[in-house]
Amino acid sequence: MAARVEACTPCHGKDGEGTSDVYFPRLAGKPAGYLYNQLLAFKNGRRKYPPMNYLLEYLADPYLQEMAEHFAEQRPPLPASPASDVSQPVMQQGQALVTRGDPARQIPACGSCHGPNLTGMEPGIPGLLGLRPNYVSAQLGAWRYGTRTAKAPDCMQQVAARLTEADVTAVAAYLASRPAPINNAPGQKGAYVLPFACGSQSD
Amino acid sequence: MRVPSRILGLALLSLLAAPTADAQQQKSEAGGEIVKRGEYLARAGDCIACHTAPEGRAFAGGRAMPTPFGTLFSSNITPDRDTGIGKWSADDFYITMHRGRFPDGGLIYPAMPFASYTKVTRADSDAIFAYLKSIPPVNQKNREHDLRFPYNNRQLILGWRTLYFSEGEYKPDPSKSAEWNRGAYLVEGLGHCGMCHSPINALGGTSQSDAFKGGLIPMQNWYAPSLTSNREAGLGDWSIKDIVDLLKTGVSARGVVYGPMAEVVHNSLQYLTDEDTKAMAVYLKSIAEPASPPPAATKLPTSESSLLISLGKTVYDARCASCHGAQGEGKPPHWPPLANNQSIEMESAVNAIRMVLNGGYPPSTEGNPRPYGMPPFAGLLSDNEVAAVVSYIRTAWGNRGAPVRAREANELRSAPLN
Known part of the structure; x- marks a missing residue:
């Protein structure tokens, strides 16, 4: 399978660990269901990034599923957290949103869906560790502006719409600063109860 | 003045002929x-590729088709009575295919390949219509x-038609075999291969004498190679098996399909019967011209190109040789040979540059469901x-292409990908 996904490696790394380009995400160890949903979304044009849309356009769905499973099974070590240039108050705001959310603005904690260790949950919720702040900011921005969407109920769009520009910067910086947990595998399906319905987490 | 009277004549004729034709059709074919x-x-004609929008319902239209003149949107050809072709008769459909006019006589933009579909027989047109009537209607x-x-003035199409459209069903060549004629009918008619594989001039037309001579596809910036020149995609020195493999599975011992041709194999060609694919191969092999013009002379000074080529070898050995082989021999069918590969050597270097920049997968087909892909560099x-590296592969191992400039690579970085 590694030879069949060689086309992915210049941007995502040999084992999906990511590359020096801060906008290309780590794929390794994310739940296969999540990766498959993204491959389908790129193939169908729902998620727009022309180099990805182009590569996947004529590949069969079962093959995309295999590709998703391949990267989900990879376990390269998480990268060391990069030094952050944001201020202490910004980092604290990020920590608050990630771990506690902001009930007054109906913003759930990131950890309430993405797991107490932020390693995600099978089959559809991705881990948030090992991603660079630029990538997280760009994705949260895309959810806010509606250029990234997912199956209804599109919970990430609802959450991101409540975030300000400053919230996004803070969350991205805090997530990138987290050290790798000993076990970075996603949680089993149903390991915890989600705060609200999520179209990506099928029953 | 001949055009309107011919339409009237045809319309009257169809009124008279329709019931009989329908009755005959029912008798001969359940x-x-x-x-x-x-x-x-409909698969052979690849109707679905244009008449279905991304994530849209099949054949409901709405796909944006960028052209140098603006954006066209394909139409709904499901049998919905209000928004599709539910009220059309088989005659209406045939006139559209054959003459490039709507049932009310309105002119159709030639993005619809009626200049090819005009060659389709009445019986085949009726069968496609019967199929389209059978699919779920979409409002x-x-x-x-x-x-x-x-260009928003449809009357301009009349000028285009005068220059580039000649109406008429395919006329078999009695000096050729039935197989050859079947191949010609599919390639020139439903396959509408000439839409891409012919040079398009500034008026968006192709002259008959240039048919299948290759050209840059407008807006997509992929080069559709000549099907008649053996220095491009002319298949004169390919075996029938290799041509059939390429059309049917997307990969072959000589090369793989990529760019817009991946779509054609994915949506259309892989579904054709072995007999039809072979007929197309026989015809395509026969239209290759025995002698081809000599390669273009290089535009680069010798000292510059030798520096470029020596850097190219370094890049090739580091990045490409593990799959395509130290001597460009490849590991067919999945890793195509680059030595003696027309797609690399032909005068236009656009496709070779784009493959290096964008990479790409051949399509998943029944014969090759899990294709290997080329990484984007x-x-x-x-x-x-x-x-x-492109200059190197175009000139190494006896390849007879010309070196390319960095500026050409730079310009193609912004070429559209979808």
């Missing part, structure tokens, strides 16, 4: 049979075209390195 045959022919209004002045190589 309902289920004709629908099945129509589905097959979805057609979107207005968004064309710039003066846009982020790893500089313009100079791309030009160098």
